[in-house]
Amino acid sequence: MEHYNMNLNLKVWRQKNSKTKGEFKMYRVENISSEMSFLEMFDVLNERLIEEGDDPIAFDHDCREGICGMCSMYIDGKPHGPWQGNTTCQLHMRAFKDGDTIVVEPWRANSFPVIKDLVVDRTAFDRIIQAGGYISVNTGNAVDGNALPINKNMADASFAAAMCIGCGACVAACKNSSAMLFLSAKVSHLALLPQGEPERKSRVLDMVAQMDKEGFGSCTNTGACEATCPKEISISYIAKLNNEYLCAGLTTE
Amino acid sequence: MLDAKIPSGSLENKWKEYKGHCKLVNPANKRKLEVIVVGTGLAGASAAATLGELGYKVKAFCFQDSPRRAHSIAAQGGINAAKNYQNDGDSDYRLFYDTIKGGDYRSREANVYRLAEVSANIIDQCVAQGVPFAREYGGLLSNRSFGGVQVQRTFYAAGQTGQQLLIGAYQALERQISLGTVTMYNRHEMLEVVTENGKAIGIITRDLITGKLDRHFGNAVLLCTGGYGNVFYLSTNAMGSNVTAAWKAHKAGAFFANPCYTQIHPTCIPVSGDHQSKLTLMSESLRNDGRIWVPKKKGDTRKPNEIPHEERDYYLERRYPAFGNLVPRDVASRAAKERCDAGYGVGSSKQAVYLDYASAIERYGKIEITKHGRNPEEASKEEITVLGKGVVKEKYGNLFDMYEKITGENPYETPMRIYPAVHYTMGGLWVDYELMTTVKGLYCLGEANFSDHGANRLGASALMQGLADGYFVIPYTVGNYLADEIYNKPIPTSHEAFEAAEKKVNDRINTLMNIKGKTSVEKFHKRLGKIMWDKCGMARNEKGLQEAIVEIQQLRKEFWQDVRIPGEINEFNPELDKAGRVADFLELGELMCIDALNRNESCGGHFREESQTEEGEALRHDAEFMHVATWEFKGESNWTMYKEALNYEVVKPTQRSYK
Ligand SMILES: Cc1cc2nc3c(=O)[nH]c(=O)nc-3n(C[C@H](O)[C@H](O)[C@H](O)COP(=O)(O)OP(=O)(O)OC[C@H]3O[C@@H](n4cnc5c(N)ncnc54)[C@H](O)[C@@H]3O)c2cc1C
Ligand code: SF4
Ligand code: FES
Numbered sequence: 001m002e003h004y005n006m007n008l009n010l011k012v013w014r015q016k017n018s019k020t021k022g023e024f025k026m027y028r029v030e031n032i033s034s035e036m037s038f039l040e041m042f043d044v045l046n047e048r049l050i051e052e053g054d055d056p057i058a059f060d061h062d063c064r065e066g067i068c069g070m071c072s073m074y075i076d077g078k079p080h081g082p083w084q085g086n087t088t089c090q091l092h093m094r095a096f097k098d099g100d101t102i103v104v105e106p107w108r109a110n111s112f113p114v115i116k117d118l119v120v121d122r123t124a125f126d127r128i129i130q131a132g133g134y135i136s137v138n139t140g141n142a143v144d145g146n147a148l149p150i151n152k153n154m155a156d157a158s159f160a161a162a163m164c165i166g167c168g169a170c171v172a173a174c175k176n177s178s179a180m181l182f183l184s185a186k187v188s189h190l191a192l193l194p195q196g197e198p199e200r201k202s203r204v205l206d207m208v209a210q211m212d213k214e215g216f217g218s219c220t221n222t223g224a225c226e227a228t229c230p231k232e233i234s235i236s237y238i239a240k241l242n243n244e245y246l247c248a249g250l251t252t253e
Numbered sequence: 254m255l256d257a258k259i260p261s262g263s264l265e266n267k268w269k270e271y272k273g274h275c276k277l278v279n280p281a282n283k284r285k286l287e288v289i290v291v292g293t294g295l296a297g298a299s300a301a302a303t304l305g306e307l308g309y310k311v312k313a314f315c316f317q318d319s320p321r322r323a324h325s326i327a328a329q330g331g332i333n334a335a336k337n338y339q340n341d342g343d344s345d346y347r348l349f350y351d352t353i354k355g356g357d358y359r360s361r362e363a364n365v366y367r368l369a370e371v372s373a374n375i376i377d378q379c380v381a382q383g384v385p386f387a388r389e390y391g392g393l394l395s396n397r398s399f400g401g402v403q404v405q406r407t408f409y410a411a412g413q414t415g416q417q418l419l420i421g422a423y424q425a426l427e428r429q430i431s432l433g434t435v436t437m438y439n440r441h442e443m444l445e446v447v448t449e450n451g452k453a454i455g456i457i458t459r460d461l462i463t464g465k466l467d468r469h470f471g472n473a474v475l476l477c478t479g480g481y482g483n484v485f486y487l488s489t490n491a492m493g494s495n496v497t498a499a500w501k502a503h504k505a506g507a508f509f510a511n512p513c514y515t516q517i518h519p520t521c522i523p524v525s526g527d528h529q530s531k532l533t534l535m536s537e538s539l540r541n542d543g544r545i546w547v548p549k550k551k552g553d554t555r556k557p558n559e560i561p562h563e564e565r566d567y568y569l570e571r572r573y574p575a576f577g578n579l580v581p582r583d584v585a586s587r588a589a590k591e592r593c594d595a596g597y598g599v600g601s602s603k604q605a606v607y608l609d610y611a612s613a614i615e616r617y618g619k620i621e622i623t624k625h626g627r628n629p630e631e632a633s634k635e636e637i638t639v640l641g642k643g644v645v646k647e648k649y650g651n652l653f654d655m656y657e658k659i660t661g662e663n664p665y666e667t668p669m670r671i672y673p674a675v676h677y678t679m680g681g682l683w684v685d686y687e688l689m690t691t692v693k694g695l696y697c698l699g700e701a702n703f704s705d706h707g708a709n710r711l712g713a714s715a716l717m718q719g720l721a722d723g724y725f726v727i728p729y730t731v732g733n734y735l736a737d738e739i740y741n742k743p744i745p746t747s748h749e750a751f752e753a754a755e756k757k758v759n760d761r762i763n764t765l766m767n768i769k770g771k772t773s774v775e776k777f778h779k780r781l782g783k784i785m786w787d788k789c790g791m792a793r794n795e796k797g798l799q800e801a802i803v804e805i806q807q808l809r810k811e812f813w814q815d816v817r818i819p820g821e822i823n824e825f826n827p828e829l830d831k832a833g834r835v836a837d838f839l840e841l842g843e844l845m846c847i848d849a850l851n852r853n854e855s856c857g858g859h860f861r862e863e864s865q866t867e868e869g870e871a872l873r874h875d876a877e878f879m880h881v882a883t884w885e886f887k888g889e890s891n892w893t894m895y896k897e898a899l900n901y902e903v904v905k906p907t908q909r910s911y912k
Binding site: 016017033035036037039040043044047049050051053054055056058060061062063064065066067068069070083085086090092094115116119121122123125126129130131133134135136137138139140141142143144145146148149150151152155156158159162163165166189190193195196 | 299302303306317318319320321322323324326327336338374376377378379380381382383385386387388389390391392393394410411413415416417420423424425427428430431437439462491492493525526528529530531533534654655658659661724725728771773775776817819820824825827828
């Protein structure tokens with residue numbers, strides 16, 4: 001891999017807190033190595049801002065390995081930036097070239113209010129899980145792990161849905177701010193396993209109701225969520241969700 | 254004076270006996286008892302959910318925006334359990350024995366046996382919660398091998414086992430939140446333990462969005478706050494992982510055990526430059542199939558694929574024929590360092606070795622051909638490679654992708670470059686058999702405590718320990734304590750102990766903000782990390798440790814005179830959060846060096862250059878050091894050490910050998 005250095009212009013959303021109005025500010029960063037991660041480039045900028053007596057740019061991050069779902073930057077019009085199937089923290093500077101101007105914003109959705117700069121409040125996702133995104137089994141109630149064989153293809157499909165990291169990029173990418181991809185991933189993860197069967201109907205109804213209550217928009221099948229999801233969660237799960245929802249609605253009462 | 258409260262009786266019966274005789278709390282009383290759980294990683298989320306299910310009033314805290322983001326989420330390779338599903342000779346005893354030996358005979362037999370005993374229940378519980386573990390075509394659970402072990406007992410979900418286990422525990426926790434038994438405080442950091450008459454009665458927290466301090470009463474306080482590997486600045490831990498909660502507890506009277514025991518993981522992506530903010534692990538599971546080598550010729554600059562087999566030194570297979578590439582982590586790390594120090598390292602920094610998948614791809618490709626009833630001899634090399642890559646992708650795809658994103662190199666085509674990095678801390682708050690610290694009513698679970706792993710942890714055992722502590726141990730042991738708490742009225746948070754604790758937190762924050770120096774928190778952290786890595790890292794010696802202690806004291810002084818924290822107290826201010834954590838690391842680092850200096854032997858991850866065999870293996874001194882070194886805080890740079898003797902009643906300690 002060729003290494004190179006670059007100078008860049010950053011146009012970054014600054015907002016003091018949820019009550020104030022935000023605005024874009026321009027920053028120039030120099031001598032950025034193509035080997036750096038995108039967040040390391042922000043580290044460099046923040047170090048400089050601190051030294052100059054400015055307020056550093058707040059952003060969420062923790063694992064920096066693409067798995068915790070904490071990082072959340074809207075980069076050049078795309079959540080998590082230009083790379084396919086990737087999180088902000090795993091984006092590396094070799095995606096850019098000398099002289100580029102990069103626009104960085106927070107997730108924008110009414111259900112994800114801005115806390116500061118690029119940091120948003122995603123607790124709505126936790127509340128959707130609280131509504132039914134689990135299997136009701138108390139500790140100590142379990143039978144032997146191999147008592148119930150599960151078809152490998154089903155187990156794999158369940159795992160593929162369970163890979164969702166709860167980052168919210170799907171919501172940020174959607175013009176309706178719909179949370180359907182996130183929700184469908186959880187519903188599918190559990191519905192595809194025999195352990196999830198007993199609560200299958202109530203789960204989907206309760207979780208959808210909570211999603212609506214949180215103010216997420218409806219799904220019009222634009223596919224922007226799938227295209228941006230760092231874990232490449234398939235939009236086919238939304239179809240599955242709709243199916244589950246319909247069946248549940250028809251058979252409860 | 255240190256009483257581990259190990260139940261009497263035979264090793265296999267201790268836990269059964271304990272459970273049969275510990276005190277219980279009746280359901281009506283449970284509703285009146287409040288339990289604080291700080292940290293909602295695997296240990297904390299499992300504990301909070303289970304205690305909520307039992308009916309206690311639980312308050313849980315984490316500093317991330319959701320419990321689902323705790324550092325446990327990043328665990329890759331797997332979780333051990335003595336299920337013996339593979340029929341390859343596994344048993345509770347063997348898991349116990351492997352863990353004791355892997356820990357280089359520096360852990361407590363009774364705790365480790367209990368861990369092995371409950372390990373099978375963990376898998377059952379997780380499967381019931383809907384954790385999608387990897388399965389075989391017959392629909393049953395699949396296993397892989399991990400280092401230091403000759404059976405296949407590791408359960409996994411691709412390279413995302415921690416994620417799937419944590420999601421399981423998180424969902425159980427969210428269910429309790431919806432049922433109202435647990436109240437969750439996200440983006441809250443615990444900054445003080447409140448004690449009265451040597452007993453924990455609550456905590457002080459700071460709301461990380463508003464900066465507001467809060468007081469919380471608890472009949473018991475559980476710290477499940479993870480490890481302190483970030484004292485080295487660069488480690489595989491998440492950026493936020495820190496020692497603050499454990500350190501506050503330490504200063505409030507909880508003894509700190511074996512602080513110097515650090516695990517350096519052999520397979521991580523090497524440092525690429527000064528900008529580096531963290532290091533990325535390449536799971537130990539990769540050593541199942543990958544082969545580690547360096548060129549036989551010093552300073553060989555050829556591309557790896559141009560170096561023929563006979564000119565490669567598969568040094569682990571050469572030195573340790575019995576375990577080969579699956580020797581324990583401490584052994585593998587030192588062997589990599591030895592090769593690089595001797596001038597055989599690869600890559601531009603020469604601080605790396607190769608982890609090669611070419612033979613695994615070929616082997617798996619041939620198996621696939623055979624599966625379809627064909628003779629591999631007749632298949633083309635390309636076809637074998639394509640099929641083999643498919644198999645490797647299914648097993649390790651996410652890890653290979655991660656490697657490519659970070660390095661820009663394709664590991665299916667060219668060997669990965671890896672080097673050891675700080676990964677896990679075996680040391681932590683001292684706890685007795687009931688997981689209680691030396692402060693009454695204050696418990697410590699998961700990586701934050703010192704129990705179970707001795708001087709070196711075996712792969713896939715941290716997830717097991719965290720969940721064992723939270724799901725299956727603490728529900729009994731905390732009940733045994735709370736049974737007596739029903740006679741005590743809740744203490745109002747207006748009590749002077751709360752008042753004083755909050756004032757202490759407030760004063761410290763104000764002091765930090767008022768320094769208004771010139772140097773950022775990050776710069777101090779980096780400097781501390783360099784001292785720790787150079788002098789208290791993979792190899793340690795008396796001179797280096799003595800120097801490190803002085804340098805850390807000096808650095809700490811500088812920090813308190815010159816740190817610059819922007820922004821305000823009462824707002825979202827990550828720099829202020831970080832400053833508090835780094836200030837604590839600056840104290841912990843000193844204690845780690847003192848402990849390392851004091852332990853004049855090599856054991857597990859603690860390698861004193863003065864104490865090695867002729868072949869360069871760790872040399873223990875059991876007569877002098879068969880104990881847990883436990884430190885009581887007395888004041889700045891002032892600790893008293895107590896020893897908890899380790900009595901081996903079942904296992905006979907020997908020189909560890911993986912040859
Ligand atoms: C990259 C990587 C891969 C790993 N892979 C494996 C593996 O395959 N198998 C295995 O067995 N082990 C593995 N480990 C080790 C294992 O992941 C950890 O030891 C384990 O997950 C720790 O769990 P925990 O619950 O003790 O702590 P953590 O998961 O670290 O959780 C700590 C919690 O405490 C909270 N917290 C901390 N301080 C405070 C405070 N002051 N106030 C409030 N909240 C606080 C945090 O918010 C968090 O919720 C791996 C580790 C790493 C780094
Ligand atoms: S579905 Fe994808 S984009 Fe949406 S929260 Fe999950 S991982 Fe993020
Ligand atoms: S910081 Fe964890 S996913 Fe990006």
